[in-house]
Amino acid sequence: MPSPNAQDAGTECKERSEYRLIGEYGAVGNLETVALIGRDGAVDWCCFPHIESPSLFARLLDSRRGGHFTVSPSGSFEASQRYLDRTNVLRTRFETASGRATVTDFMPVPTTTDGVEDAHHALYRKVECDDGPIDLNVRFEPRFDYARTTPSVKRSHHGVVAHGDGESAFLTGSVEFDVEEGGAGASLTLEEGEMRWLVLGYDREIPDRPAEHRRVLDDVVAYWRDWAHECPDDEPCPIGGPQHDLAVRSALALKLLIHDDTGAICAAPTTSLPEDIGGVRNWDYRYNWIRDSAFTVQALAELGHVEEAKNYFELCLSHCSGGLPADIQPVYGLHGNDDLPERTLDHLSGYRDSAPVRVGNAAHEQRQLDIYGELIVGVHETTRYGAEITDRAWAAIRDIVDYVCDEWCQPDVGIWEVRGDPQNFVYSKVMCWAAIDRALRIVDETDYEGPVERWRDVRGEIKETVLEKGYSDELDSFVRSFEADDQLDAATLRIPMVDFLPADDERVRGTIDAVQERLTTDDGLVDRFEGDDGLPGEEGAFVVCSFWLVNALALAGRDDEARDLFEDVCEFVSPLGLLSEEIDPETGELLGNYPQAFSQIGLINGALALDDAGERDASSEPSLADAREDAGASRSEDQDG
Numbered sequence: 001m002p003s004p005n006a007q008d009a010g011t012e013c014k015e016r017s018e019y020r021l022i023g024e025y026g027a028v029g030n031l032e033t034v035a036l037i038g039r040d041g042a043v044d045w046c047c048f049p050h051i052e053s054p055s056l057f058a059r060l061l062d063s064r065r066g067g068h069f070t071v072s073p074s075g076s077f078e079a080s081q082r083y084l085d086r087t088n089v090l091r092t093r094f095e096t097a098s099g100r101a102t103v104t105d106f107m108p109v110p111t112t113t114d115g116v117e118d119a120h121h122a123l124y125r126k127v128e129c130d131d132g133p134i135d136l137n138v139r140f141e142p143r144f145d146y147a148r149t150t151p152s153v154k155r156s157h158h159g160v161v162a163h164g165d166g167e168s169a170f171l172t173g174s175v176e177f178d179v180e181e182g183g184a185g186a187s188l189t190l191e192e193g194e195m196r197w198l199v200l201g202y203d204r205e206i207p208d209r210p211a212e213h214r215r216v217l218d219d220v221v222a223y224w225r226d227w228a229h230e231c232p233d234d235e236p237c238p239i240g241g242p243q244h245d246l247a248v249r250s251a252l253a254l255k256l257l258i259h260d261d262t263g264a265i266c267a268a269p270t271t272s273l274p275e276d277i278g279g280v281r282n283w284d285y286r287y288n289w290i291r292d293s294a295f296t297v298q299a300l301a302e303l304g305h306v307e308e309a310k311n312y313f314e315l316c317l318s319h320c321s322g323g324l325p326a327d328i329q330p331v332y333g334l335h336g337n338d339d340l341p342e343r344t345l346d347h348l349s350g351y352r353d354s355a356p357v358r359v360g361n362a363a364h365e366q367r368q369l370d371i372y373g374e375l376i377v378g379v380h381e382t383t384r385y386g387a388e389i390t391d392r393a394w395a396a397i398r399d400i401v402d403y404v405c406d407e408w409c410q411p412d413v414g415i416w417e418v419r420g421d422p423q424n425f426v427y428s429k430v431m432c433w434a435a436i437d438r439a440l441r442i443v444d445e446t447d448y449e450g451p452v453e454r455w456r457d458v459r460g461e462i463k464e465t466v467l468e469k470g471y472s473d474e475l476d477s478f479v480r481s482f483e484a485d486d487q488l489d490a491a492t493l494r495i496p497m498v499d500f501l502p503a504d505d506e507r508v509r510g511t512i513d514a515v516q517e518r519l520t521t522d523d524g525l526v527d528r529f530e531g532d533d534g535l536p537g538e539e540g541a542f543v544v545c546s547f548w549l550v551n552a553l554a555l556a557g558r559d560d561e562a563r564d565l566f567e568d569v570c571e572f573v574s575p576l577g578l579l580s581e582e583i584d585p586e587t588g589e590l591l592g593n594y595p596q597a598f599s600q601i602g603l604i605n606g607a608l609a610l611d612d613a614g615e616r617d618a619s620s621e622p623s624l625a626d627a628r629e630d631a632g633a634s635r636s637e638d639q640d641g
Contacts, residue, residue: 018063019352020044022273023574023590025060026081026090027253030107030120031260034269036060036594037105039079041072041092048169048202049121050259051269052286052334054145056169056202061272061357062348067143069171069200071103071127074135074187081576087224088252089217090576099134101190103127104217110260112219121202124213129190136190138198141183142169146345146359150182158208160184170205173198228252229304239303243607246570249577250600251303254296257597263311264334265293268581268593274354275582275592279537282354284361285581285593287340289331290316290371291415294378296597299604301385309382316375317396325403330368330417331361340364367422369412372404373431373438377498380438383445394448401439401450405458408432409465414481415491420534424482426470427491433462434498463500471507477514478507480529487530488518490545493552503555512552520549521585524568540582540591543569547602554609562613566606579603 025036025044033053035046045060046069047053058066077096084091089106104126108119127136142151144164151164158172160179171177174196177184188196197213199206228248239247257266271284293316297309315336329338344356376397383389389397414425436459443450469482480489492511496503519527525541526549546569553562572583574590579599581592 019060021589022351022580022592022594023578025574025578025594026083026092026105026576027256027269027578027595028088028090028105028107028123029256029269030122031109031256031258032120033107034256035105035107035123036270037090037092039081039092040070041079041094041103042068042070043105043123044068045270046123047269047286048167050334051257051266055147056142056144056167058143058147058348060270061351062147065143065147065348067141067147068139069123069142070137070139071125071198072137073101074137083249083252083576084221085225086228086230086248086252087221088256089221089224093130094134096134099132099190099192100130101127101132101134101136102130106217106220108216108220109223112216112223119204119206121204122206123200124216125198125200126195126213126217127190127198128195129192132192132194133189136188138175138177138186138188139183140171140177140185143182144169146357147348148345153179153182153184155179156205158205161205168203170201171198172201172206172208174208174210224252227255227305239604239607239611243566243570243610246573246577247303247604247607250579250603251300251305253578253595253600254300254597254604255305255308256595257296258308258312259334262335263308263315264288264332264336265296265312265597266334267292267598268596270593271359272354272357273351273580273591273593275539276354276537277352277584277591278354279539280354280356281535281537281539282350282356282358283593284342284359285596286334287331287361287364288334289363290328291330291368291374292597292601294374295601295605298378298381299601299608301382301387302608303604306382306385306387309378309385310387313375313379313382313387313393317379317393325372325400326407328371328400329364330366330371331364338364363417366417367410367412368414368417369404369407369410369428370415370425370431372400373434373498376400376435376438377431380442383442389442389446389448394442397439397442398450401436401455404432404435405454408458408462416489416528416533418533420532423480423484424469425489426466426478426481427489427494429462429466429470430492430495430498430500433459433466433500436462437499466500467507475514476507476510478511480531484531488514489529490515490519490526490542490548491529493545493548496555497548497551503552504557508552509556512549512556512558515549519545523571523585523588524549524565525572525583525585540584542582543572543579543596543599544602547599547606550606551609554613559610559613562606563610566610569606570603573603 020038033051046057047055059068073094073096077094092103094101110120142162149164151162153162160177162169175186177186268285272282275281297312301309340360342360342362348357411422478492479485480487526545528542550562550566578595580590580594581596
């Protein structure tokens, strides 16, 4: 299994190829935005001041026009990357014929900037020579507004400043910059032990003060290590074994995607990284999907990070208060905006010429009934870890469940957001059942009241309908939709996870076997579904579906299969422990937006499922339900690995 903190050294040529592989990037961030930094020391993607803002560097989407900020050796070199242990501080190490150097990249988070306004809107790059001399080049080519604006660049008191379209980017450091049209550059030779700081400030110049920069780095390291707290020696970790480090790295990646001010969670920090190289399946994921976010906070809560869950569900339920459940969208902006018009940026060529480049997402106008179930299941789950349901929240939940009771029988576009005709997707029906089921559990567990007789009747009606129309005796499996009863959908693997049926039910076992036979490659990669989704072109295997299969196998008691599959899928994790949305089953290349919350969540949940299986095996043969309940209770005490 690849280490999540180390990347194998690879020879780099002096001339950079047009595009790096998606999995060759690390991510750093400040809980408001994220930068992707390649193994060649290039910042090829970064938006300021927020993840959903227009880009400042976008060479990831156009190698010629996009803009970048690169620090790298001037000649041929080898490079490796790793994260400083239990942090989102990234180190890139270069080795040349004459010496070695390390670039340490990080962003200060708001709590580490001592209340100085916008001081965290910065990228710090510490450059130090480990063995010298070594010659390095610095290239600073910002391009505001998705590279629609080439800035004017001039010298400033502490370095250089780029102005364009009402924005400014300051680069400071004890380096002699040469100003050129649209950018600046520098060449420097460092001896052993010598250090330089380069600090990029958005709309704010940060003076070159190395002692202060070192304190900022120390504070950032302390922040991340405090957040990703280690398990005490005398207490069990939520996840043990070889999957522990990968799960912690996934949790740190998820934390990068949570907006500090609003609590909203973006699905990924990038837009338009293709699901098929050269194809048109390129989407903007820099927004808050209710479904993905509900999964995110449930996974974090299981690792002991309960505060994020409380904050997020309060945010979600605020979308419900004062409005109608029918008006709840599948996706919102990170600041709550509900209008996300989808448009193309035709001046950008796209990653490896995969056009169009899109911003905005038309999914905000879609009808996706499963989101109501994801939301209420998530709210109920977090009560296991100390979250409380307020009167305001219960009022919103009641309205949602009443709406689900009225609308569950209607077609929708489903979890996969198809852009064809709506259908009666089985997974959407199952999650409508789950919404009602969890509301009934809340009534049983609290003093809250609701129309329980009606809810129970509709819950029973949904189950009866799904079992009648959503299960195929011929396929021995649940199917994609009532209309597509000869096609499979990997989302139905979640049926036992939401307790619609127990994992040892013959229909669940048959579905697992059918998915393995018809949707799974020899390497354990799982396609989303069979059939058409209204879009041209191909796509890779969907990462989270592979981990759903791990969970389903573990719940069904097929522990060895689950563990083998988990290890097989983890072979595709980037050397830094990060995952994109999809994987090319032929090349193993990561595809789609990166790092992707859904995929990192899947890894965490797969690791938790294996841990539960280990606990079950070590016990005196308790029932599956008892094992899950006991494991959940042991994780409710704010522990993390």
